[in-house]
Amino acid sequence: MRFLDRNPPQILESEAKQFALDHYGLEGDFSPLTSERDANFRIHTASGDSFVLKIANADEKQGDIDFQTRALLHVEEQDPDFPVPRLVRTRDGESFIPVTSSQGTRHLVHALSFLTGRSMVEVPTTPALWHSLGKTIARLDLALRGFFHPNARRAHPWDLTRSPDLRPHASHIADRRARRNIEAVLDRMAAEVLPRLRALRHQVIHGDANPDNVLVDPDVPDRVAGILDFGDMVYAPLIAEPAIAADLESVSSEQGLENLRALISGFDSVLPLEEGEIDLLYDLILARRAITAVIIAWRKIMSAGQPAYLLDREQPTWNAIDVLLKMGRSSFNNRLRSACRFPPYTPTLEEDSAADPIDPLLKRRHDALGSHLSLFYSRPVHIERGRGTWLFDTDGRAYLDAYNNVPVVGHGHPHVVRAITRQTEALNTNTRYLYRSVIEYAERLTDLMHADLSVCVFVNSGSEANDIAWRMAQFATGARGALVMEHAYHGITEATAALSASEWATPTPSHVQTLITPDPYRGPFRSGESNLAQRYATDADWAIHNLIRHGLKPAMFMVDTIFSSSGIPNVPPGYLKDVCDRVQAAGGLIIADEVQAGFGRCGMHLWGYEMHGIVPDIVTLGKPVGSGYPLGVVITRRELLNPFVHETGLFSTFGGNPVACAAGMAVLDVIEDEELLSNAQETGEYLREGLRKLASCRAWIGDVRGHGLMIGVELVHDRKSLEPASEEARHVLDLMRDQGVLIGRSGPHGNVLKIRPPLVFQPEHADLLIEAIDRSLAKL
Ligand SMILES: Cc1ncc(COP(=O)(O)O)c(C=O)c1O
Structure with a gap:
């Protein structure tokens, strides 16, 4: 805690003038600037330029000044237009120089260009300005990303990751309620937050980009004009940057919360936050307040010349902690999450509920x-x-x-998520353009099917796939009759709803005939009886006959190969093959609806039709294809597809888009890999x-x-x-x-x-x- 009781060095203005002249050749009007630890002077030269001469506290280590000045040079190199002060070299080309004061103390001095603008604490703030601050500090962190210095891990009392070290000093806080709150915040930091923080992105951050160190151009009041004071830079979790930038107001009022949302969404728009990061903002903002409260209390006790601006903050700091604790983590996180389009927060069982009534x-x-x-x-x-x-x-x-x-490979599988994200970033368009993913995915899918099933049509759902398959069958056969199972479900379009006997209300569609469920448990022919498969299959003859009675021929028989909506019966082996033979003999095509059965659902085989020993004319896929990303596929024989597409000009805007294909590819990867x-x-x-x-x-x-x-x-x-x-x-x-x-x-x-x-x-x-x-x- 040595650091906490330091006050700025007592340097006379006349001395500062001499240092500036001797080492930088700078002279002009001098005016002192406020600082917690250093003696800073503004120099306004006759030519109209302004500089800041920074005379460091005698305790400041050379390594720390080296750290600051190198960081500024790094930012200048990485982002030349970024609005931070530029380092001014000494006459000898040094970044900083040691000087000795009239009282015999040794100080390190460096000089910076002076950034114009008004302090953000002096101007009315708006969400737009806070958003700009968020963007600006994220941009600064991007520039600092590759930078490191041995002193970046120095002990620093404002470093959020060291906040539990201040716990013993919380005893100096007079107000009992405030003290208990603060101790609880610091205890939680130690026990729960720090272990999580350690797993997050770290880098050198500015570490004090709060409104005191932010400049605004009064002519452009919604935009940050500059960031000052690199004296608190530290190697820390990246998320500490926006947490520190949030000011007191940000949690104490509705307007303040809006500003905070703007700050975080601004940061996120430049440097996208991770979920683990945004969810720790609550604790970090609390910890920052706790540090402030402890430091104020410590300084009071030590009578160590309390800067007025800190004293004024004691009660508001306690209040802010109170407000935050009352608001609770879940609702706070949800406010911030929605600002960045993160889905709602999922609390742990110990935390307050995030549930809407x-x-x-x-x-x-x-x-x-x-x-x-x-x-x-x-x-x-x-x-x-x-x-x-x-x-x-x-x-x-x-x-x-x-x-x-649908989430066949598990909810939120990282491989699928990454594939979707990467492709979304690169391109999402439609099949009227040439791109590789749709070709590669079609090749991979058809390689997994029977050799005859060699071409794909991509759509967006199982219903669409079945709709197209039905149209294709009518086109190929010239017939208009349909055969389906008695409790079938095949989709929501007008055509597929008509093929979904489970959904029928009266009157039933006249072009569709149903086959009874081959259910040996409760159907008309039961386990133990002979020729079960054949006895059930003969129903297909009846159904075909009934179509013919209505003047129709069967265009197709559509079947969910796991009979999901029929109660998942234990279909007698050979049944489906027998039915298919009868339908094909009557001129109908076989459409295997693999929306439920496909992608390994049935265990042994990737596709349900394989289980039944049949080769369909058309296969339709849906639900699990993209593990949640909407995608439907029709896979068929070349000679069926080509004339159909030639005649109809078939095109689906979203069908086969590169992102859907990336999802589909990733799903197949996981099915194989795992x-x-x-x-x-x-x-x-x-x-x-x-x-x-x-x-x-x-x-x-x-x-x-x-x-x-x-x-x-x-x-x-x-x-x-x-x-x-x-x-x-x-x-x-x-x-x-x-x-x-x-x-x-x-x-x-x-x-x-x-x-x-x-x-x-x-x-x-x-x-x-x-x-x-x-x-x-x-x-x-
Ligand atoms: C067997 C079967 N086919 C088709 C569909 C329709 O798929 P979608 O809801 O994607 O349109 C479903 C949906 O439950 C289904 O179970």
Whole structure:
């Protein structure tokens, strides 16, 4: 704490004049400038130029002055137009020079050009000015990025990372409440913030770019004209820079908070912040206030000539700490995050909730999206973050995601995120231009398919892919009839909704015929009976016949190869092959809708059609293709695609854009690198086995089935009558949600628990899931 009780050196103006003349050849009008530690003089020369002569405190080390002056030279080299004072060399070309005062003390002197402008503390500030300050200090930090000096790690009381060292001196704070607050802030810095800070970006920062050291040109009041005083530079976490720049006002009033948001968004616009950084601003701004409070109290005790501007700040500093603590980390972080377009903050369980009250949020949702857009669960989950196979709500609660297939490689997978970000930065356009990514991605995808399936059409969703596939089939066959499964879901467009029997209201579309679900558990032909596959497949003949009765021929049979909306039945081996043979014999094409089954969902194979031993004419992909980035694909034979596109001039504005392709490529990388197919197979098998064991003691479970990580657990009232336990299944979903495990349900009766997690799901997650199902069934 030696540093804290220092006051500026007592240098006579006449001495300063002599130093300036002797070493710099500078003379003119001298006026003293305020400084906490140095004796600074402004020199106004006869030619109209202005300089600052800085006479350092006798205790200031040579290395520290060397550090400052080298930093200024570095900034000048990296960003020649950056508005900081320029170093003036001595007559001998030195950066600084030692002098001896009349009292015999030795001081280091350096000279700088004088920047004009008014101090930011003297002008009315606006969010625009704060934004400009944020941008300016970020630009300064960019210029300082490659700079280092051995003295950059010197002990410095204002260094936020050393703030816990001041903890013993907090005892000097007279006000008990303020003292307790400050001690708590410093304790948290030591215990929780510093370890996190150490993992963040570090570099030499200015370290004191608060409004006292900022100049504004009165003629351009919304822009920073200069940054002064490099005496507090330090090697520190980058995020300390904007934290220090925030002034007292910034947390004490609504206007102050707006200014702070402007400061941070300005900084972020030049030097994008990382999430770990922006979330520590709360603690760092508090720590800065705590340091101020301790230093003021220490100086009072030491009667060490308190500068008036510091004394004035004692009560406001305490108040600011109070306001911040009352506001809480979550709401503070959310205010700053929204300014930089970061998604909302996810608190930890120990922190204050960031949750919006659910009813007003629901009302806003109803007002904005219409009141019938459904939500999962009786008590909706407010999710703002996902990682791997976990989702987090705004109270910081973690939910095991055992339902979402879109983030196939896990929520927020860094490889996918990076690929999307990098490509977004480089280019996003459409397929009317030549670019490599769409070609490379199409080549890679088709290499993963049967050799006949060699060309791609890129769209933006499963519905669009199915819509195009249906059009293509009609075009190729000249027929207008469609065959689908009785509980199929294929999309939301007019054409695909007509192909989605699960969505039909009366009257049913006259050009579509359905096939009964090949369900050996509750269908007309059951496990143990002979020729199951063939007996179910003959229904295709009926369906084709019915089309013909309506004067139609089948253009295609569209099938979700995992039969997801049909309750994930255990389709008899050979069934699909048999149906396809019948459809093809009647002139129809086979469209494998791989929106659910594709990308390794079924474990052994990348595509569901492989499981059934068929080769479709057209394959459609959606949901997991971009692990959340919208992308749909139609893959087919060359001879089917070429005439169709020639005739229709098919084009999709967003389909196949470079960013979508980058996402798609990255997803395939991860599936390969992390061996997600075998994981889906092994973890899926482990999970099914566990569920079957559970079935032996929970009579609600009638059947456990599925492939890979697409699993159905059918709930029944009675294993003989098979009466569907539909309401109970709905209740189980809610009970599981309350235990922090998310699943869905499917099937015509809604009594099949649908388990369909990201493919990074591991056996330990499976254990958690089984326990939650067990506990939920026990409560029925
Ligand atoms: C099998 C299947 N096909 C197509 C779709 C439609 O995909 P999208 O919602 O991307 O339009 C879905 C959506 O659930 C689906 O499950």
